[in-house]
Amino acid sequence: MRDTISPAYASLCAEIQRFHARQMQLLDSGDAEAWAATFTEDGLFAPPSLPEPVRGRAALAAGVRAAHAELAAEGEVRRHLLTTAAVADPGPDGSVRVRSYVQVVATRRDEAPRLLLMCVCDDVLVVEDGEWRVRERYVSRDDRA
Amino acid sequence: MRDTISPAYASLCAEIQRFHARQMQLLDSGDAEAWAATFTEDGLFAPPSLPEPVRGRAALAAGVRAAHAELAAEGEVRRHLLTTAAVADPGPDGSVRVRSYVQVVATRRDEAPRLLLMCVCDDVLVVEDGEWRVRERYVSRDDRA
Amino acid sequence: MRDTISPAYASLCAEIQRFHARQMQLLDSGDAEAWAATFTEDGLFAPPSLPEPVRGRAALAAGVRAAHAELAAEGEVRRHLLTTAAVADPGPDGSVRVRSYVQVVATRRDEAPRLLLMCVCDDVLVVEDGEWRVRERYVSRDDRA
Numbered sequence: 001m002r003d004t005i006s007p008a009y010a011s012l013c014a015e016i017q018r019f020h021a022r023q024m025q026l027l028d029s030g031d032a033e034a035w036a037a038t039f040t041e042d043g044l045f046a047p048p049s050l051p052e053p054v055r056g057r058a059a060l061a062a063g064v065r066a067a068h069a070e071l072a073a074e075g076e077v078r079r080h081l082l083t084t085a086a087v088a089d090p091g092p093d094g095s096v097r098v099r100s101y102v103q104v105v106a107t108r109r110d111e112a113p114r115l116l117l118m119c120v121c122d123d124v125l126v127v128e129d130g131e132w133r134v135r136e137r138y139v140s141r142d143d144r145a
Numbered sequence: 146m147r148d149t150i151s152p153a154y155a156s157l158c159a160e161i162q163r164f165h166a167r168q169m170q171l172l173d174s175g176d177a178e179a180w181a182a183t184f185t186e187d188g189l190f191a192p193p194s195l196p197e198p199v200r201g202r203a204a205l206a207a208g209v210r211a212a213h214a215e216l217a218a219e220g221e222v223r224r225h226l227l228t229t230a231a232v233a234d235p236g237p238d239g240s241v242r243v244r245s246y247v248q249v250v251a252t253r254r255d256e257a258p259r260l261l262l263m264c265v266c267d268d269v270l271v272v273e274d275g276e277w278r279v280r281e282r283y284v285s286r287d288d289r290a
Numbered sequence: 291m292r293d294t295i296s297p298a299y300a301s302l303c304a305e306i307q308r309f310h311a312r313q314m315q316l317l318d319s320g321d322a323e324a325w326a327a328t329f330t331e332d333g334l335f336a337p338p339s340l341p342e343p344v345r346g347r348a349a350l351a352a353g354v355r356a357a358h359a360e361l362a363a364e365g366e367v368r369r370h371l372l373t374t375a376a377v378a379d380p381g382p383d384g385s386v387r388v389r390s391y392v393q394v395v396a397t398r399r400d401e402a403p404r405l406l407l408m409c410v411c412d413d414v415l416v417v418e419d420g421e422w423r424v425r426e427r428y429v430s431r432d433d434r435a
Contacts, residue, residue, distance in 0.1 A: 006156065007152040007155065010297065010301075011296065011297055011299065013300070014299055014377075017375070018303075021375055021390070079408055081393070082373070083226045083227070084228075086167045087162075099166075105393070107435070109433060112433070113393075114405070115250070115257070118224055118250045118258040142258060143253070152297040155303070158304040158307065158308075228371045228373050231315060232304075245311070248371070248403075263369055263397050287367040287395075288400055290367050
């Protein structure tokens with residue numbers, strides 16, 4: 001179905017695009033606390049690199065802080081490019097599901113960028129205190145499909 | 146010109162982004178029939194890999210089914226990342242032209258993803274039975290430019 | 291904050307997406323004058339490849355014309371894929387800041403595409419004569435970070 005033709009859906013998509021873009025840019029700049037704050041307090045992040053999901057902002061921030069310090073020591077910059085995002089209509093509780101493709105690009109000084117990972121990202125987003133936040137994020141890697 | 150500043154253009158873009166994202170995700174998951182249903186009944190698809198365009202849902206679905214079976218046998222996942230989409234204003238008949246860039250990324254188990262193809266995609270989209278569909282799609286590959 | 295929930299922000303984003311997509315497509319097709327016209331008359335472009343910013347349409351067009359002629363002689367096609375765009379709310383003077391990620395993909399005949407550069411693009415956009423234009427653009431390369 002052509003589910004939505006209202007301006008409301010366009011506003012939703014525009015907001016979520018900004019949310020996702022900012023969130024990825026915070027992650028890539030290593031701003032661990034600001035990135036963790038884009039999740040709900042007990043937000044769940046199930047990345048492909050860990051056997052168990054991470055839950056809660058403190059754990060989320062700690063993970064990014066450690067990963068970013070390691071990359072900085074190696075002189076590597078990472079970018080998370082989120083594209084091809086399918087934003088669903090909001091559910092009865094106002095949450096919004098989004099499936100998107102995320103390329104992870106890694107670059108070292110004076111070297112060509114490498115396409116490190118090709119991922120699929122499934123989000124459940126909610127509005128909390130007037131802000132979009134991730135309640136649940138499940139990421140899969142194509143090389144482990 | 147700043148052609149359009151109305152909410153209608155924003156709604157159009159949001160709908161078309163969802164259409165494209167879902168369509169690429171259906172293709173990559175190998176859901177041949179659902180993908181073919183995103184074209185009009187006599188929809189035309191002119192891919193760079195074939196000497197003649199494919200026309201009609203049955204032929205479209207058959208092509209994707211065969212290609213996906215081959216990739217599955219080889220253990221390869223493909224993703225079509227559609228970005229940089231220029232959505233034109235609707236024409237007099239309501240059809241909408243969109244030019245976008247499509248990266249095709251191929252990944253095998255335990256291997257790094259490869260940027261397989263860089264393509265330009267020219268679509269003519271129409272609304273049929275309340276749904277966006279592709280009436281014509283022309284794809285060119287940069288390595289055969 | 292969930293800064294904006296009005297249809298106005300969605301319209302702004304849709305227009306800017308079209309502007310950016312068309313601008314990148316003009317650049318990649320080598321249409322130097324049309325590309326330069328997407329900057330204000332005295333628009334500033336600070337690319338990572340030059341020691342000093344380029345200012346003004348004549349200089350902008352000359353740079354693209356020379357670069358495109360060189361690539362054409364080498365049989366190379368380049369694509370600028372702009373994604374993950376964070377569009378800020380307009381400032382008091384109506385200008386809009388956008389931070390986005392740009393992949394530069396280079397392809398030669400019968401060869402696989404290469405991810406040539408991973409860049410961050412910071413724009414200041416304004417409306418002039420009813421059209422969006424770049425007043426300032428700062429681009430950084432991850433391999434020179």
